Amino acid sequence: xxxxxxxxxxxxxxxxxxxxxxxxxxxxxxxxxxxxxxxxxxxxxxxxxxxxxxxxxxxxxxxxxxxxxxxxxxxxxxxxxxxxxxxxxxxxxxxxxxxxxxxxxxxxxxxxxxxxxxxxxxxxxxxxx
Numbered sequence: 001x002x003x004x005x006x007x008x009x010x011x012x013x014x015x016x017x018x019x020x021x022x023x024x025x026x027x028x029x030x031x032x033x034x035x036x037x038x039x040x041x042x043x044x045x046x047x048x049x050x051x052x053x054x055x056x057x058x059x060x061x062x063x064x065x066x067x068x069x070x071x072x073x074x075x076x077x078x079x080x081x082x083x084x085x086x087x088x089x090x091x092x093x094x095x096x097x098x099x100x101x102x103x104x105x106x107x108x109x110x111x112x113x114x115x116x117x118x119x120x121x122x123x124x125x126x127x128x129x
Contacts, residue, residue: 026120039059
């Protein structure tokens with residue numbers, strides 16, 4: 001049996017960042033072929049005080065309750081951060097934010113980290129063009 005903490009249940013049942021940003025500056029997606037989870041993170045970037053910040057982050061996730069809740073939490077963690085700060089968000093940072101997660105669900109944290117960094121990379125590659 002998989003354990004769902006109170007925090008995971010709250011973000012799973014009432015996600016605050018669920019949805020798509022139609023004019024997103026960056027989109028990152030990833031998947032885990034073993035479990036079937038698919039995550040897509042959208043970011044809206046604005047330049048403020050000479051620095052690019054993530055103004056808004058949203059997600060679309062097809063997966064278990066942990067995958068959905070963790071997608072919501074990484075969006076909350078990324079919003080307001082500069083791109084430089086957001087790039088430094090690690091597995092450990094997310095795990096600390098999420099709290100207790102059963103070992104079989106730890107891969108959801110890695111997926112979220114990968115999707116966010118992929119969205120930032122997508123934004124940066126579009127800027128170069």
